[in-house]
Amino acid sequence: MSDEIEKLKMHSPDLTAQNVDKIAALFPGCVTESRGPDGALRRAVDFDLLRQELSDSIVEGPQERYHLDWPGKRQALITANAPIAKTLRPVQAESVDFDTTRNLFIEGDNLEALKLLQSSFLGDVKVVYIDPPYNTGKDFIYNDKFSESRSDYLERTNQIDNDGNRLVANTQANGRFHSDWLSMMYARLKIAANLLDDDGVLFASCDDWEAANLKRLLDEVFGESNYVDTIALEISTTSGPKTVNAQQGTIVKNVEFVHIFRKSPEFDKVQHLPLYDSVASYDTHYSMWLHEDGSLGSLGEELLKDESVAKDIERFDLKNRGSFSINNLDKLLAVSEAASDFISKNLDRIASIDRPPVSAQDQDCEPGRWKEFAVDHRTYILTKLSNGKLKSLLPLRLNYRTSDDYRPKFGRTVIRGDIWKGFYQDMGNVAREGGIAFSNGKKPVRLIQQLIKWANNSRNGIVVDFFAGSGTTAEAVMKQNAEDGLNRKFFLIQLDERPSETNESSPSDFENIAQLSRERIRNAAQMIDVESSHVGWNKDVGFRTFKIDSSNMADVYYTPDATTQADLLTRVDNIKPDRTPEDLLFQVLLDWGVDLTLPITRETVEGKTVFTVAGTALIACFDNGVDEALVKTLAARHPLRVVFKDTGFKDDATKINVKQIFKALSPDTEVKAI
Ligand SMILES: C[S@@+](CC[C@H](N)C(=O)[O-])C[C@H]1O[C@@H](n2cnc3c(N)ncnc32)[C@H](O)[C@@H]1O
Known part of the structure; x- marks a missing residue:
């Protein structure tokens, strides 16, 4: 065994490689292996053989089959699976109860955020609620062209186009109007589905415009057998300006939809709670x-x-x-x-x-x-x-x-089916909810709260909303916890997009929607009557804010072969100069797949700053001048994992001895460096 400390990868997982591994486990004969010019092992799937494995007759050429297809679908899959050299940088000033909260707020593109969360929360999420742009022709959708592709992610980290744009208008004049939206959704849903636990469930809001496409897309991602139902939500009545159209014979729109998909039949083993x-x-x-x-x-x-x-x-x-x-x-x-x-x-x-x-x-x-x-x-x-x-x-x-009505009353009730009536009453008040104005499809708190309540699978699990908007899902989670005493956590993801109210006649108070969303969570927390809440609730109304940024590691980290002899002699630092030890800590947690919401303490040991995550989950020291005395002190604490800076040791002798010290004092500790 080499004494060299293994280096962390410091990029999100390569999902393509993981998928190939899964196929290799099932059909070893369908995966070929070869060594690339750099000596690294590469595996590739022999698709003809795989197709043949899955068929009991001779497979010749592509067959006609029932499936949803659109131009760009394959690229969307590649985009979804490509690793990214990015990280989540903690922002304490824009967090509430940073050290103790188990809730997360991520500012940035949700595809990147979902990729970054893969290792730490794979299979841990109980509920995903999403309310994506409805693709009405007025929406802006994230231009995934600027997310790193598989081959060039190392060079192109953190780039945007020349005008600084990451969002592109998706108007109906665009020949790929539906395709672009489908590609955007496909990549995100594929990754979100991985995050769900076996008894997890996804709720997706939509209107009639993309309802059919979204249903087919979800059929593909989750499997048709995991379709649960589609709720028709009565969001308006035929009144006001709609009456004129209705009188002229138009069938006016009074409903929106929520598609429900379970991750697997395990979801049905949970006793769901009827709504009345x-x-x-x-x-x-x-x-x-x-x-x-x-x-x-x-x-x-x-x-x-x-x-x-x-x-x-x-x-x-x-x-x-x-x-x-x-x-x-x-x-x-x-x-x-x-x-x-x-x-x-x-x-x-x-x-x-x-x-x-x-x-x-x-x-x-x-x-x-x-x-x-x-x-x-x-x-x-x-x-x-x-x-x-x-x-x-x-x-x-x-x-x-x-009842579970807008204004609950005691009396005779009927169990609600998939027609959720009366939500127009909530819509009438939705602008005031959370004490924040948001004109981009704000949803009623009651809707999301009741979806979570019905699913009843989240106990103390995670509820994710990766199109967070004004943060309604966070309020819904806090309110439901206050009511039933469970301790669900919310993870929200929201782009730093400008609020659409930002125009001269009605300027927004906020630079971006993520900021607005955080303000709403703070407001909502204050409005919850904590005193009369359920005694079981831990009253966690805080959130840890992170912003997506390029990796903390300099290019040299990813391309060690390009490091020159001169670099080695000067012990070139592989960490970008503007990054803090906290930044490094969270990238290490992501890389190692450790829960980002665990409590963290910072202390001085042997004159160096040491971070401890949840007691023994991980200990990190990113200071320079780490000596054997410190290494021995940390080993005596028997952490599950320990990490140092590769260039942070006092001298080469210390660096060489680190693994031996841990082997002797704490043999179960995984030792790594960045
Ligand atoms: C319809 S709104 C959600 C409204 C939300 N349900 C509420 O009640 O306030 C959709 C949100 O998704 C955000 N969004 C769109 N594309 C995104 C992306 N790629 N990453 C993160 N957020 C995105 C938009 O900025 C917008 O705030």
């Missing part, structure tokens, strides 16, 4: 009355027995041949407070007839009477009809609860 909408009408199936003595009666009779209710039945002429039919109950409830009170007070007495549980098959009951039957930690109410059939009785209380 309130309904004013009475469900007339609830017509039975459970008398305390075990006999059964009818609700109609009981209503007449109550003096105040009976008076109202008489007054509004709702009696029929001396009795009261509960088919008239809606009419009665509309006018009689006494009747509403009576129903609310007797939710346990009023019941509907349902099928009995299978486990009750052998139970006997007297017709006209009810009895309780406890099984599997549940209590059923059983009765027998006059025809001898066993039934169970469901008390009305089971369908009375606080």
Whole structure:
């Protein structure tokens, strides 16, 4: 074993190489290996052989098949898989509770951010919510031409075009209007899907313009079998200016959509939480009355027995041949407070007839009477009809609860399906939410909060929004945590794009949307009633801000072969001069795949600055003049990983001894240098 300390790669993972490795594991014969001029091992897939492996008949030439295709699709895949020599630089001044928070805010292009997060959070994310540009013809989309391609990423790090543009207008006049949008989305979705845990789920907002394309694209990324549903969201009513168009026969647009895809069938093993909408009408199936003595009666009779209710039945002429039919109950409830009170007070007495549980098959009951039957930690109410059939009785209380409406109310509810009505009410207030104006498709907090609530898979997991806009997802996560006491984390990614309000008539207070988004998270945190929040919530309303930048490492780091003898003699520093030790620390965490949200402490040991990540997860020292005394002190702490600067050792002897010292004092520690 060499005593040379292994160097970290300091670039995001090469996903193409990882994919080739996966294929090699399954079909070793389909992957060929050769050595390049630099001596490095290169693997390539023999596609003809692979195709043949996957077919039980002779494969000849390309076949017609059902799939979504567009010009630029292959390039998008290459772009998605190419590694980038970039990093996330921490910005303490634009963070809240930097040292302790587990939430992240990344400013920059989401493709690059998603690539950088790959190693640290692969398979860790429970929910992705995205609200991408709808490609309406007015959108700007990120020009991925300027993201590094596989071959030239080392030379072209951090470049933008001559005018400094990274965003290009995608107008309908562009012949590749849909294709460019699809390419932009494809690359990002491919990587986002990798981040999801097996029981993870993705929600993607869209309108009718790209809904069909987005559905097909997601089918391809997740597999058609992982399509869960598409929610139709009622975001407006036919009112105001829309009425004129509607009167002229136009079908006006009142809905948007949310496509839902799960990562795998594991998502279905989670108990999802139904959402409830309130309904004013009475469900007339609830017509039975459970008398305390075990006999059964009818609700109609009981209503007449109550003096105040009976008076109202008489007054509004709702009696029929001396009795009261509960088919008239809606009419009665509309006018009689006494009747509403009576129903609310007797939710346990009023019941509907349902099928009995299978486990009750052998139970006997007297017709006209009810009895309780406890099984599997549940209590059923059983009765027998006059025809001898066993039934169970469901008390009305089971369908009375606080609804998930815009204004929640206690009352009769129905379980919401894939039509999410009434969100136009939220839209009416959305501009005020989070105390920040944002005109680029701000979504209601309730929408994202309820999606997270329904999924119910995120426990203390990560919720990612990589088209963060005004930061609604962060507010939704904090509010849901405050309500149910879970400790989900939010990771938001937002480009430093100028807000569209920035014009002379309505200038924005913010230079860019990322800034605006952070301000909204701060506002939202203040508006949450922390005092009356769930006791289980850790009350984390902070966030660590990072900005995407070129690698901290100078070109010489990536091209050691080009280093001259003279460079070696002067021990040329391979770190860019403007980079701080904190910058280096986070690039090392990314490279090593360590969680970026772990707590970090900084201390002085043997006169040098030492960073400790989550106790023993990683120890780093990027100072010059590291001597054996320091190395021994750090080894005695038995960290899982330790990293130094390659040029940071006091002398060559120390550098040579580092691995030996750790081998002797802390053999399980991984030792690396940058
Ligand atoms: C429709 S808005 C999202 C609105 C958000 N749901 C809300 O409630 O405020 C889409 C956002 O994605 C951002 N965006 C577009 N392309 C991006 C990219 N390549 N990387 C990061 N953000 C991007 C835009 O700047 C915009 O703020």
